[in-house]
Amino acid sequence: MALKFVCVEDYEKHAAKVLPSYALEYYKSGADEEQTLRENRDSFKRWRLMPRMLRGVQNRSMNTTALGFSVSAPFGIAPTAMQRMAHPDGECATAKAAAAHGIVYILSTIATSSIEEIAAAAPNGNNWFQLYIYKDRQATIDLIRRAEKANFKALVVTVDTAVLGRRLVNERHGFDLPAHLKLGNFNNVDEKSDFQTQKKEGSRLAAYASVMFDPSLTWQDITWLKSITKLPIVVKGVLRPDDAELAVQHGVSAIAVSNHGGRQLDGVQATIDALPAIVKQVNGRCEIFLDGGVTRGTDVLKALALGAKMAFFGRPALWGLAHSGEEGVKNIIQLLKTEVDVAMALAGCRSVDEIDSSLVLRQELHSNL
Amino acid sequence: MALKFVCVEDYEKHAAKVLPSYALEYYKSGADEEQTLRENRDSFKRWRLMPRMLRGVQNRSMNTTALGFSVSAPFGIAPTAMQRMAHPDGECATAKAAAAHGIVYILSTIATSSIEEIAAAAPNGNNWFQLYIYKDRQATIDLIRRAEKANFKALVVTVDTAVLGRRLVNERHGFDLPAHLKLGNFNNVDEKSDFQTQKKEGSRLAAYASVMFDPSLTWQDITWLKSITKLPIVVKGVLRPDDAELAVQHGVSAIAVSNHGGRQLDGVQATIDALPAIVKQVNGRCEIFLDGGVTRGTDVLKALALGAKMAFFGRPALWGLAHSGEEGVKNIIQLLKTEVDVAMALAGCRSVDEIDSSLVLRQELHSNL
Amino acid sequence: MALKFVCVEDYEKHAAKVLPSYALEYYKSGADEEQTLRENRDSFKRWRLMPRMLRGVQNRSMNTTALGFSVSAPFGIAPTAMQRMAHPDGECATAKAAAAHGIVYILSTIATSSIEEIAAAAPNGNNWFQLYIYKDRQATIDLIRRAEKANFKALVVTVDTAVLGRRLVNERHGFDLPAHLKLGNFNNVDEKSDFQTQKKEGSRLAAYASVMFDPSLTWQDITWLKSITKLPIVVKGVLRPDDAELAVQHGVSAIAVSNHGGRQLDGVQATIDALPAIVKQVNGRCEIFLDGGVTRGTDVLKALALGAKMAFFGRPALWGLAHSGEEGVKNIIQLLKTEVDVAMALAGCRSVDEIDSSLVLRQELHSNL
């Protein structure tokens, strides 16, 4: 009899069995010693829940908005590159699952499906586009125009990737996109061939990023982006309150507190630990999202209690995809919805508005008499 | 030669060997990642004892009162469902052991023995009835009337079960009451058949709880309960000082600080860590009980030092029951009495009144010079 | 080739191999879950050393005084019962080794050698007598008179043994003194037979203690002791500042901060963590000793830096004894002398007077900027 899958870890374990090692290594790894990768998970456990009882929770709703758009849950799918390594349908399957569930889907710049493919697969989806700004600004503008045209609702500008973090397993074994796959957004253009012509030793993706991505970015580039598009802009990868302040001052619609799933600078804080100071600094002037280690309904609850408007998860969608494509991603979403619902019921929250900061307490504070 | 059993863990290990897996899984499990389940035990160890010497402890007594009733020990038996899975005599055996020892026994609503069977088995026992409030209020009132009639001394209203927590092992393997057992308090009525007709996938108990238990409860329902019965009311499952305040304001006789043995919302504080702030808030206006992880005499001592009037244990009684029914539960009670007695002697306490807050210190405070 | 023994752990591992299991279990065990037993060791590691450099440490001396008597090292041998289980020469060998080295030896009341045997074996030793006060006060007085007569220099009154702690391994397997050994101080008297006639189930020593030792002791008994002997009195087993205050007020010459090697009330603080508050309270009005987990020269250094006049060790002497009797104990003492000397040299201390409190820092305080 097939074993029942009852939590995200079940899907992760299954993926570890069925994925080819190059894909698993790429998906799973973090930078250097993977301290931050582990911290992302462990830190959630250092925040204790303080549930309210007898709140009349017969009717519960986790509906909310993100950037003003209605969503059916306070969580969405973070951008992860190269999803076709997990399943032939890749990003299209993920986008369809998200659309079916009414949650946000964020497409990576370096996806193995194109902007247009996503638009075709999930025309009614709440699709957002994650943007890496290329040295070639015209190529960058082209991506934005295509996203606008394909009805993407927001630009998520990733700012933590001046260079690619050192994921040791990829450096050691090498990492390359399998021959039958391509970067969907560049399949007829130079960048594509650029990817394939990078030196193959180590991680070809690291080489690609170093040649193509623009490390000269400053906050002026956010001003520039705002001047060329009407799409709301989310800055992804902020970890310091003073950077959050700069983000607000440069007019972003939201800040995604993220450490890129522990894949960039190892040794940075877990995102759930970085969140409170940023929430305090921003003080409501823009929305705040969080990703990194979110695998449980209670993780979502904690992120919201600490001030996030939305939580995003990256790898769990990959594990769902590896399991059974669109169906697997739907299962993951459904599982998290169930878990958030149970967590809200048991914590005494009828709606996301009722998830306030008194619901969490750092473990170190337990002893206060 | 049979190994001597010298601590609760010995009984637990034995139970793990002799119980059928469906029973062990149900008894042992906590919700989700079982963080709180582990914390309940680990946190006791983070409070250090500060014993007094040379206190003339030749005569010691652990007699005390709970809700005004004399008891022979500052601990009692928490309500746990379906005890006949551990031993054919089930709840009756447990109640008899408690009565023989002069300690409190709390019968679960969803026991496999009925209120009346308990009354017959332990007519002189200090029996309390744990109440789940059903959507069907008449059924709820019937339970209360039967408990009153059967001479139960208190109602313990469990408020942390708006829905059942996700115990993954039960979700994974399914959980059902074996065919030869029934919910004792409903054996001739609709609820019984309801239990059996719940969908069998996953935990049938979770399905049952979701259909029968009332998630719409508010503090008004405590007021309502008080209006229909004279029995003292204990609210079980409070973890926040502000909820404790509400409990006091709604006239409860006692608050049971409990996280349902780590089986409901995972990630909440250990009860021993939640206790101090609640004791401070309540400030003597009602009694405070604690359950969760109590397996040693020193655990009881710590709970009392931090302000609890009584400590309760759930699983240890199940392990005793699995060992040898009434006899096994008696052994467990005797063991804990011995341990509490030794702990009191070594800490310099002649009576429970002498167990004051100076007897415990958080480990973090060791370094205060 | 024989392996070289270079630290106390080497002797402990050796003892674990050569001792009969009943002896090893009795020597090694702590009470209940052995949390305090572990803490005694672990806590030393939580105090960091802060060495001074360039202090001209060519001439170093660890000479000091204890109760006014000159000793060649700031450490001595704590009383441990029944040493003949480790080696036929038992306490006599230990006392001889201590005398040869010019350090304090404390003989247990329930030794397997008599007061007089020790006096004969180590006539020039700095021998102290550890006293359990018996219900039979005349027996107690007899012991004191014999110690006085045998030229013992101090009485160490153990106050943490109102009843014997529950050492589970002894409860489980039983514990009895082997037939060929006897309690040396009672070999012609009733107590001896009392020991042998205690119920044999579980620990016979626990039964003996419960019948013979007086749990009714109060601080008045210290006053009484002072009225009947001129020997300086050390109160052994104090863990709280307020008890230390009482000790001072009752005129003791020294307080031994001790948790009986984790063998009495489990869950109490490590002694090194209990020490600072007691040092602060006593403020020089009597000497303060410490035992529990001392196995390294740096442990001694830390105890002195935190205000102890002397550190004592119990089990390490037993491991030396098990290795080669007097010779083995001498090795242990020499090893610790070498370690203390190296630690003093590297910490910049020429004499024990220079071991001040600035030499240690709690690990939690590392981050203070």
Next chain:
Amino acid sequence: MALKFVCVEDYEKHAAKVLPSYALEYYKSGADEEQTLRENRDSFKRWRLMPRMLRGVQNRSMNTTALGFSVSAPFGIAPTAMQRMAHPDGECATAKAAAAHGIVYILSTIATSSIEEIAAAAPNGNNWFQLYIYKDRQATIDLIRRAEKANFKALVVTVDTAVLGRRLVNERHGFDLPAHLKLGNFNNVDEKSDFQTQKKEGSRLAAYASVMFDPSLTWQDITWLKSITKLPIVVKGVLRPDDAELAVQHGVSAIAVSNHGGRQLDGVQATIDALPAIVKQVNGRCEIFLDGGVTRGTDVLKALALGAKMAFFGRPALWGLAHSGEEGVKNIIQLLKTEVDVAMALAGCRSVDEIDSSLVLRQELHSNL
């Protein structure tokens, strides 16, 4: 296919396979329980990085100065004795690798290559000489004169070695320099034979140090050193702010915060934890270096953020040497340069000047709301 080496640990694991056990034991070990050895690594992980985004990091430079000399990286090679046990070219290979890379190399007094050999091997290197002050002051002066003549740029006076720390594995198995190697700086003089004639039991190096090194050193000897040489003086081994103050007052050019790689007094702080208080005390009056546990680019970043001018590493160079002599050490240096560069890019630092204290945060401070 040969496995790719992508981090220092890869070289360490390789060295553990290829080095003879006497060399591995000597290189790898720390004193006593090796607590400080472990802490040196673990403590870096307790400081979290707080990276800045969007700082225009296309042009990055890790050039800096040490004692006024230009260096190509903010890290250098700490003095480690007897490098010819790792590779026939020993110290010469290390010095050449450092020179080729433009980083500082520090030669140990008790190297297996002489001052003159280093000068010949790396004539353009930024070579510094680590000085042990011998009881024989003329021998000491001779060493200084030879270092001056050989164009060494600084004297690094090690002050934490009044006696040699007890490295248990060396005590246990003995440690001696293999017959074909010699102390390069003493090969025609008495000291050489002294080394060989030390008692062979245990560590011959410990015996040598105890006979030759001068434990009577005080801060006056720093004054004396300054009176006899113009070379800038670095005091290596300071761990306390008050000692740092004395160092400044005695006119040193730099303080090396070091615990000798955990090889001297076990139980002292990790150097990264000792650094902040010393930086605060010194307040810019001299340069501050740090060594101990540096194996990652992020370690260097953290040390600089906390106020060090330079980080040094000892063992990593030995692992590189064991791998392939000069080539291996070059690989190690290149690896660390790459890691520092990536870390600077991801932390938003274009130059070492931009590495400020806001880039690190103690993990305990995460919870500050």
